[in-house]
Amino acid sequence: MVELQNVAKQYKMGETTVRALRGLDLNINDGDFVAIVGPSGSGKSTLMHIIGALDIPDEGRVLLDGKDISDYDENELADLRGNKVGFVFQTFNLIHTLSSLDNVALPLTFHGIGKSEREERAAELLEMVGLSDRLTHKPAELSGGEQQRVSIARALINDPDILLADEPTGNLDSDTGKDIMELIKGLNRDRGMTIVVVTHNPRDAEYADSIVNMIDGKISNGESEGGGDG
Amino acid sequence: MLLDYLILSWHSIRNRSLRSWLTILGVVIGVTAIVTLISIGQGIQNSILNEFEKVGYNTVTVLPGNFDTQRGGFGNASTDRSSYLERGIIEEVDGVKVSAAIRSENLQVISEGLEGQAFLRVSGMSPEVLSDFDDYFEGFPVAEGERFSFESEENKVVLGSDVAEDLGVSAGGKLIIEGEEFTVSGILGLDEENGSSGQFNFYGDLDNGLFLPLSSLEALYGNKGKASLVLAEVYEDVDVAEVADKIEKAYSRVNTASTTITTEEISNRVNSALGTIQIALAGIAAISLLVGGIGVMNTMYTAVLERTREIGVMKAVGAKNGQILGLFLTESGLLGLVGGAIGMLVGVGLSLLASRFISQALSAPFTPSFGPWLLIGAIAFSFVLGSISGVLPARQASKLQPVEALRYE
Numbered sequence: 001m002v003e004l005q006n007v008a009k010q011y012k013m014g015e016t017t018v019r020a021l022r023g024l025d026l027n028i029n030d031g032d033f034v035a036i037v038g039p040s041g042s043g044k045s046t047l048m049h050i051i052g053a054l055d056i057p058d059e060g061r062v063l064l065d066g067k068d069i070s071d072y073d074e075n076e077l078a079d080l081r082g083n084k085v086g087f088v089f090q091t092f093n094l095i096h097t098l099s100s101l102d103n104v105a106l107p108l109t110f111h112g113i114g115k116s117e118r119e120e121r122a123a124e125l126l127e128m129v130g131l132s133d134r135l136t137h138k139p140a141e142l143s144g145g146e147q148q149r150v151s152i153a154r155a156l157i158n159d160p161d162i163l164l165a166d167e168p169t170g171n172l173d174s175d176t177g178k179d180i181m182e183l184i185k186g187l188n189r190d191r192g193m194t195i196v197v198v199t200h201n202p203r204d205a206e207y208a209d210s211i212v213n214m215i216d217g218k219i220s221n222g223e224s225e226g227g228g229d230g
Numbered sequence: 231m232l233l234d235y236l237i238l239s240w241h242s243i244r245n246r247s248l249r250s251w252l253t254i255l256g257v258v259i260g261v262t263a264i265v266t267l268i269s270i271g272q273g274i275q276n277s278i279l280n281e282f283e284k285v286g287y288n289t290v291t292v293l294p295g296n297f298d299t300q301r302g303g304f305g306n307a308s309t310d311r312s313s314y315l316e317r318g319i320i321e322e323v324d325g326v327k328v329s330a331a332i333r334s335e336n337l338q339v340i341s342e343g344l345e346g347q348a349f350l351r352v353s354g355m356s357p358e359v360l361s362d363f364d365d366y367f368e369g370f371p372v373a374e375g376e377r378f379s380f381e382s383e384e385n386k387v388v389l390g391s392d393v394a395e396d397l398g399v400s401a402g403g404k405l406i407i408e409g410e411e412f413t414v415s416g417i418l419g420l421d422e423e424n425g426s427s428g429q430f431n432f433y434g435d436l437d438n439g440l441f442l443p444l445s446s447l448e449a450l451y452g453n454k455g456k457a458s459l460v461l462a463e464v465y466e467d468v469d470v471a472e473v474a475d476k477i478e479k480a481y482s483r484v485n486t487a488s489t490t491i492t493t494e495e496i497s498n499r500v501n502s503a504l505g506t507i508q509i510a511l512a513g514i515a516a517i518s519l520l521v522g523g524i525g526v527m528n529t530m531y532t533a534v535l536e537r538t539r540e541i542g543v544m545k546a547v548g549a550k551n552g553q554i555l556g557l558f559l560t561e562s563g564l565l566g567l568v569g570g571a572i573g574m575l576v577g578v579g580l581s582l583l584a585s586r587f588i589s590q591a592l593s594a595p596f597t598p599s600f601g602p603w604l605l606i607g608a609i610a611f612s613f614v615l616g617s618i619s620g621v622l623p624a625r626q627a628s629k630l631q632p633v634e635a636l637r638y639e
Contacts, residue, residue, distance in 0.1 A: 054546060055633045075550050082548020093543045093636070097241040107547035109234045158548065 001161060001194055002028040002051055007060035008217075009046055020046035022217035023060070028162075033188040033195045035205035038214030044198045045166055047214065051196060052087060052164045053080040065161075082110060086155030088184075090167035092147040094139040094154075100126060101135045104153045111158070125153035129183060145176035152183060162194040163187060169204055181207045232560070239561035242533070250565065253529040257569025257616065258576060260519030261608050265577025265600075267515050270584060271508040272599035277592075278500050284365050287493045290474045292320065292460040296487035314456040315481065315488055317356075323480050325464045325473040330358035331457035332433065333447055339440070340406040343398015350393065352407060352440045353433075354447025357381045363461045367436060373419020375401030380443040386415040392437040405440075408450050412442065433459065470494060519612075522569065523619040530562045530623035541627050542635025551628040558624030559617050566616015570609040577608070 004026040010019045020043040028034055028051070036044045049055040050062060053069060056077070062069050069080060081087075094103045104122035126132060129149040139147050148168060155163055165184060169177030185207045187193045197204060205211050213220045243250045285291075294315045317331045337352045357380045364370045372378060378388050387405060389397070394417045399405060403414045418436060433439070448454050464473045474490035481488035534541070541554055549557075581598040589596040 049633050052546075054636070055631075075552075078545065078548055078550040081546060087546045089543075089636070093539060093546075095540050095543065097245040098238075102241075106544070109231075109238070110544070110547065110549045110553050112231055115234070154547065 001030045001065055002026070003061075003063040003066075004047075004050070004057075005061040005063070007047075007050060007057040007062060009043075009050065009055070009057050009059075011046075020217055021050070021057070024217070024219055026212065026219065028194060028196065030161075030194055031188070031192045033185070033207065033209045034197070034212060035208035035210070036196060036198045036212045036214060037200060037202070037205050038220075039200065042214040043217040044214050046217075048164050048166055048196060048198045051162075052085045053077045054087075082107060082158060084161045086158065086160035086163045088148070088151050088155050088163065088165035088168045090170040092139070092144075092151045092171070094147055094150055096139045099136045099138055100131060100142070100150045100153075103139070103150055104157055107154065107158050121157060122153070125156050126150070128156075129153045143176075144172050145179060148172060148176075148180050149183065152180070156187070160193075162196065165195070165197045167199055167201075168197060169199070169201060174203075177201070177204070231556075235557050235560040236564065238557060239564050242537070242561060243564060246533070246536075249529060249532075253525045253565050254569040254572065256522035256525035257519070257566055257612055258522075258573040260515065260522040261570050261573025261612050262577040262580060263515035263518050264512060265574050265604060265608050266581045266584065267511040268508060268604055269577065269581045269598035269600050270588065271504060271511060272601065272604075273581075273585065273597055274588070274592075275500065275504045275508075276599050277596050278504075279497050282493050282496050282500070284368075285493050286365060286463070288464045288466065288470055289363070289366070289493060290462045290464060290470060290477060291491040292462060292477055292481075293489045293491070294458060294486065296489060314453075314458060315460050315486060316484060317455045317457045317460065319480050319484060319486075320460050320462055320477055323462075323473065323476050325468040325476065326462045327465050328358055328362050329460055329462040330363050331356045331444060332359060332459040332461075333444060333456060334458045335447065335451055337408050337450070339397070341397040341399055342404070344396070348397070350440055351438070352387075352442065352447065354444035355380045355441055356444045359461070362463060366461060367433065370436075371419055372416035375414065375416030378416055378441075380441075385410055385412045385446060386442065387412040388416045388418060388441040389414055390418050390435070390437040390439045390441075392435075393440060407440075407442075410450060412446075519615065523566075523615045526562050526565050526616050526619035527623060529565065530558060530620045531626070533561070534558065534623045534627040537627075538630060538635045538638040541630050542632050542638065545630070545632035546636065554630075555624045555628040558627050559620050562620025562624065563613050563617035566619070567609065567613040569616070570612025573612065574605055574608045578605075 004024060007021055007024045008019075009021040010017050012018070024047070026047075036047060038044050046055070050057055053064070053072070054077075056062070056070055056072070060070070064080065064084065069077065072080065095106065098106065101119060101122050104125055105118035108118040108121065123132070123135060126135060129152055131146060131149050131153070134142060134146060134150075139150070142150065163184070168184065169180055172180060181204055184195060184197065188195045197208060199205055292315060294313055314333075317329075320326055320329045332353055332355055334351050334353045336349045339348045339350045339352070359367070360370055360378070360380055372388065373391070375388075378386070387407070389399070394400065394414070397405065399414050401414055401416055405412045405414060462473070462477065464470055470492050471494065474492050477490050478488050544554060544557075578600060585596050585598050
């Protein structure tokens with residue numbers, strides 16, 4: 001479903017140019033659970049942004065369901081993100097002025113879906129992630145684990161084809177992190193959802209079917225089978 | 231969609247409530263200033279025009295002398311100033327339906343309630359003053375004593391309330407005018423609430439007048455057929471200005487300088503003079519509104535910076551540039567709208583409060599005028615002002631790159 005061909009990306013940080021990705025090929029199939037691991041600065045977040053249509057490469061091609069999105073304009077990319085991709089972030093990135101329900105329903109607002117339908121679907125998803133009693137709570141009133149569950153519910157509300165999680169357990173204690181990874185694994189197992197998790201926590205990577213090791217903007221070992229050594 | 235934007239905007243406005251309210255306050259001050267100044271200005275204009283409209287649009291006031299109304303206004307009398315008009319001339323002018331004459335002289339008045347003598351303005355009124363032009367004199371209401379017609383040949387006089395008090399006489403009392411005894415048949419009672427004691431007619435202050443039939447004055451003073459103020463009502467279907475012109479020409483043919491004044495002319499002058507003042511005042515008020523708009527812009531720039539990550543998240547979940555733009559425009563428009571609504575209410579309150587002082591100052595009833603266009607316009611304009619002030623910040627927000635926005639600390 002996602003195919004990256006010789007993708008390169010560089011960006012400027014102050015004076016220096018960072019070559020985040022240096023000609024990278026990657027295939028992710030429907031229903032895959034892939035973990036992208038590597039030291040910080042290895043380009044794994046950039047890779048995830050490109051897979052999720054948050055960014056476009058400087059060189060190479062990105063094929064999503066066979067369609068090249070490398071030259072999509074901003075609105076087409078937004079459509080793609082809104083329909084096919086769900087994001088989960090390390091810092092949850094919930095909107096702190098909105099309740100759990102409104103945070104989860106937010107993406108549907110941009111699809112012009114009516115309030116009652118939005119809230120109904122958001123409530124269903126919050127129930128699924130185990131937060132049916134937290135609908136009206138604001139993010140500040142929730143624990144870290146609960147906030148991450150809200151953000152997973154938000155990522156699922158558009159019924160995406162692929163869920164991208166960037167260090168989803170990075171701000172959580174290990175027990176809570178385990179619960180979150182179980183939840184994500186469940187989505188892959190029970191719903192057959194394609195999942196890409198960026199992590200540098202080896203225990204998170206164990207949940208994946210395959211592991212992509214990144215160093216210096218390249219994949220060091222191709223793809224290796226996960227779930228084994230930890 | 232707009233409702234959703236409004237709700238989202240409302241959440242973020244409430245979240246930084248002190249800053250939002252301070253921003254709104256800036257708009258409130260501007261809108262308050264505009265609503266107050268315009269409603270008071272419009273109210274003054276209306277009340278002045280109302281006074282003149284009581285006189286009627288088909289009435290021409292004729293004064294002796296050549297006031298250069300084109301250049302100097304009424305105060306600038308030229309040297310050619312006669313004090314009388316021939317009454318008979320105006321009756322010959324085409325288009326004049328009916329005319330009335332008033333003649334004022336300073337005469338010696340003696341009263342029992344007054345030590346010594348006084349020289350007071352005594353006005354002889356032709357009967358038509360009451361029968362056809364009583365509106366010109368606030369209806370000429372007699373509060374005390376009997377109704378009057380100015381047709382009587384007997385020696386009777388009507389007094390304004392102030393002069394009656396000064397002379398110490400009441401209805402039925404006696405006065406000696408130029409050696410002749412007069413009976414006070416009535417005393418005027420001008421409605422203070424509803425009238426303005428002749429502020430806007432060309433007679434002057436009715437409360438200080440002594441009024442008797444023109445025929446009585448002529449009997450006292452001689453010089454028949456003269457008038458110091460002539461009123462003419464023209465036929466409905468003729469051009470008032472044209473008749474006024476004919477009247478002036480008719481008098482100039484007998485070598486009498488005259489000046490005609492029509493209600494239309496006055497209302498044009500009042501409109502243009504007050505209109506200019508109002509525009510100037512509104513312009514000054516608009517400056518404060520502009521400052522309010524800059525406040526909105528400043529707040530919105532800060533909001534875009536603060537919520538950069540939030541914008542990144544919205545883009546990550548599928549928000550398009552146009553939707554982010556719309557969201558921030560709604561938010562800044564809402565700041566303007568709330569400011570406009572509050573400013574309108576405060577402005578209405580303030581001008582109602584001010585109108586009490588203005589009534590006292592004008593010694594005339596005064597109500598500020600709140601046209602629907604002013605109230606709706608004030609709110610609509612502040613919404614637009616808020617939105618316009620938000621355009622640049624909102625554009626900045628919408629153009630943020632999602633990846634950079636998400637990375638923003």
